[in-house]
Amino acid sequence: xxxxxxVKSNCSRIMEGSQxxxxxxxxxxxxxxxxxxxxxxxxxxxxxxxxYSDIESIYSHIDKIDGREISFNIWDSLYPQDSVTTETISxxxxxxxxxxxxxxxxxDRHSFEVVRQQxxxxxxxxxxxxxxxxxxxxxxxxxxKRDLQHRRSVSSEEGRxxxxxxxxxxxxxxxxxxxxxxxxxFHGLIELIKExxxxxxxxxxxxxxxxxxxxxxxxxxxx
Numbered sequence: 710x711x712x713x714x715x716v717k718s719n720c721s722r723i724m725e726g727s728q729x730x731x732x733x734x735x736x737x738x739x740x741x742x743x744x745x746x747x748x749x750x751x752x753x754x755x756x757x758x759x760x761y762s763d764i765e766s767i768y769s770h771i772d773k774i775d776g777r778e779i780s781f782n783i784w785d786s787l788y789p790q791d792s793v794t795t796e797t798i799s800x801x802x803x804x805x806x807x808x809x810x811x812x813x814x815x816x817d818r819h820s821f822e823v824v825r826q827q828x829x830x831x832x833x834x835x836x837x838x839x840x841x842x843x844x845x846x847x848x849x850x851x852x853x854k855r856d857l858q859h860r861r862s863v864s865s866e867e868g869r870x871x872x873x874x875x876x877x878x879x880x881x882x883x884x885x886x887x888x889x890x891x892x893x894x895f896h897g898l899i900e901l902i903k904e905x906x907x908x909x910x911x912x913x914x915x916x917x918x919x920x921x922x923x924x925x926x927x928x929x930x931x932x
Contacts, residue, residue: 733782733898734782746766751884752783757884
C-alpha cells in the first residue's frame, strides 16, 4: 500500500491561546468505493473526481467559518481489503482524531453495514481504553451517492435511525452533484467538535472546583 504522506501521531491539536484559529483532525472511514476520497477532494478543491487509486492520505486545508480560521487535517483512510473481522480502525487513528466521518454508499448495503460495525467498534474501543481515548470525539454518518436514486438500497430513514441510535450527526449527500452538501458535512462536524471541546473544558473546570473544595474541607477536618 502506498502512502502519499506519512501519518504523524503528534499532529497539532486546538490552539488554545488563539481566539481566531482552530485546528481539527478529521478521520474518514468507510468501505471501499463509497466516495471518501471524492468527498474529501470536493471539499478541498470544489471539483469532483470520480476515480482514485488505493492511496491513504492526510490532507491539510484552511477554511473560514463565521470569520474564524479553521485548519483541517483530513485522514482519508483505506478499508483493509483482506479484513475478515470488524477490526478496521486502529487506536492510533482514534487518538489522532478530533472527529470522525463514516461514509457509506446509499447504493451498497454492505457499505452501510460496515459503517454500523465501525461506529460500534469506535464506541467499544473508547469504552475499553479508559482515559487514553476521548469519549467525546463526535461522529458524523454520511450517506453518499444520493444522485443514484434508481440504485438505492439503503433508505434515508435507515441512515437517520442509525445515527440517532448512536448519537451521531447525519447527512445524505451527492459528492458528484454538489459542493454545498459536502461543505455542510465538514462544517457540521466542526460545530460538533467545538461543542465537545466546550463540554470537556466545562467538565475539567467542575473537577477543578470539586478538588479545591475537597482540599479545603479536608484541611478543616484535619485542623
